[in-house]
Amino acid sequence: MAVLPILIAPHPTLKAKAKPVKEVTDAVRALLDDMLETMYDAPGIGLAANQVGSLYRVLVMDCGAREDDEQPRPIKIINPQITGVSEELSSYEEGCLSIPEQFADVERPAVVRIKYLDETGKAQERLFEGLEATCVQHEIDHLDGILFVDHLSNLKRNMLMKKLKKLIKEREEEGDHA
Numbered sequence: 001m002a003v004l005p006i007l008i009a010p011h012p013t014l015k016a017k018a019k020p021v022k023e024v025t026d027a028v029r030a031l032l033d034d035m036l037e038t039m040y041d042a043p044g045i046g047l048a049a050n051q052v053g054s055l056y057r058v059l060v061m062d063c064g065a066r067e068d069d070e071q072p073r074p075i076k077i078i079n080p081q082i083t084g085v086s087e088e089l090s091s092y093e094e095g096c097l098s099i100p101e102q103f104a105d106v107e108r109p110a111v112v113r114i115k116y117l118d119e120t121g122k123a124q125e126r127l128f129e130g131l132e133a134t135c136v137q138h139e140i141d142h143l144d145g146i147l148f149v150d151h152l153s154n155l156k157r158n159m160l161m162k163k164l165k166k167l168i169k170e171r172e173e174e175g176d177h178a
C-alpha cells in the first residue's frame with residue numbers, strides 16, 4: 001500500500017468524468033487500498049479516484065474513522081449508481097481534501113440508495129444515511145467532475161477558491177523558506 005499525492009483544485013482531472021471499471025482486477029483492488037491509506041493519512045472520511053489522478057469510477061469512505069471510540073468502517077465502492085433519494089434534505093458543512101481548509105454548508109438528500117460493486121466484483125445495494133449519505137454523494141460527484149463548491153452560489157464559490165489560492169501561495173512561500 002502507498003500514500004498517493006492528492007490533487008488540489010483547480011485541476012483538470014478533478015473536472016473530468018471518471019470511466020466505469022470493466023473488471024474488478026488486482027490492480028483495481030490495489031488502487032482502492034492505496035486510496036484508503038491516502039484517505040486515513042490525510043486524514044479524511046472519503047476519497048474518490050479523480051483526487052489521486054485516476055479516472056476510474058471508484059471511491060473509498062469511512063465515516064467512523066474520526067471518532068476515537070469507533071472501529072474503522074472502511075467502505076470500498078466501484079461503479080456506484082444512485083438508485084433512490086429521499087425527499088427529505090439534510091445540510092452538512094462539507095470540506096474536501098482537494099480544497100483544503102475551506103468549508104461550506106451543502107444541502108443534499110438525507111438518505112440515498114446506492115448500487116455498486118464491492119472489491120470482489122459482487123453487486124451490492126444499500127442505504128446510506130446521515131453523514132454517510134452526504135459523504136457518498138460528495139464522492140460520487142467527484143467521479144462526475146463535480147466539487148462541493150459547485151453546489152454553492154458563484155459569489156460563495158469564488159470567495160472560497162480565492163481563499164484557497166491564497167492558502168496554496170502561502171504554503172509554497174513557506175516551502176521556499178524552509
Ligand code: NI
Binds near residue numbers: 095096097098138142
Ligand atoms: Ni472531496
